[in-house]
Amino acid sequence: MADLTFKYGTMKSGKTLDLIRVARSYREQGKIVMILTSDKDTRSGIDKVVSRVGVTAEAISISDDLNILGLIGRKHNPDIILIDEAQFLSTEQVRMLSEYVASKTGRNIPVICYGLKNDFKNELFEGAAALLAYADNLVEIESTCQKCNRKATMTLRFNNGLPIRFGDQVHIGDSEYVPVCKEHYASII
Template sequence: MAQLYYRYSTMNAGKSIELIKVAYNYEERGKHVMTLVPSVDNRYGVGVITSRIGIQREATIVNESSNILEMFIRENEKHSIDCVLIDECQFLKKHHVEELVEIVDSFDVPVLAYGLKNDFKNDLFEGSYYMLIYADKIEEIKTICWCGRKATMVARVVNGNIVKQGEQILIGGNDMYVSLCRKHYNDGRLGPDK
């Protein structure tokens, strides 16, 4: 029986490379996967899933008005889809997550969604919130803070300082965000000498 998986972590934990690996494993066995990425994540180009170590994979773009269920049905009519993979699922809307649920429940196709849980202010993203509600399996992909503890927070850094005000969605990479443990997120320390 298929399930909806939510695999979350802070930044730099390897979510995108894990997605690319899963897609490769399916395709190596002659299976068809549908890979999706929200249009808001255009750091490496539109419709591209990119790992920080440079591995890329093309993906179908999802925007606010996209109907993922309809997209899936169209692709599934061309060739049977064995798995749906989504990167940056925190940027999905409630209706997107409900459409993913419908794919799992009505078509018995597993859906694996990868993304952040909380933002730089430590609030849930809309997509994360509904993934936590609807997912059959919730799995944490772990990474570490500079101190060696498990990183659970994403800090936005401007001019070398942690900021906790601003728009929720501001696309950036290592130049703008750092993963920290709760202690160092709260005390604002970005390193042993900072």
């Protein structure tokens, strides 16, 4: 049986870079890699994933109501499935992936999901909550607080330089997201 893995970290922790590193490693061995990302994150254009250091890879953008197993079935036998921005997956999609890695078709195909765990209000994203419940492996990608050198576990959202703690969970664009430790999360808001 293959594994469903959730690699989670704050903003700017290098999740996408790790995804691209894994993809390259598989491709160097002549293996087929399927990369998916969310159509909610359009910062770097659709149909690709872009790390903050500028490394990119082609990806298929999916919506949270897509039948993810139908999509995988239409592609040609990937050796691994990598999913970026997995916090935007629906609970149903995560449940499907969990069944997939245990199924006859998916038993040799690992699925690695990369995403945020908690939002700027420190509440779990739907996809993250489902992955915490369903994933076979949980891996934290660590990063440091932007205000000190302790581990960052939370994310602050700034609009026009001011921290905010209300508003929609998904708001991509003019906000700046800053990874912080719990102390700085509490002290700034």
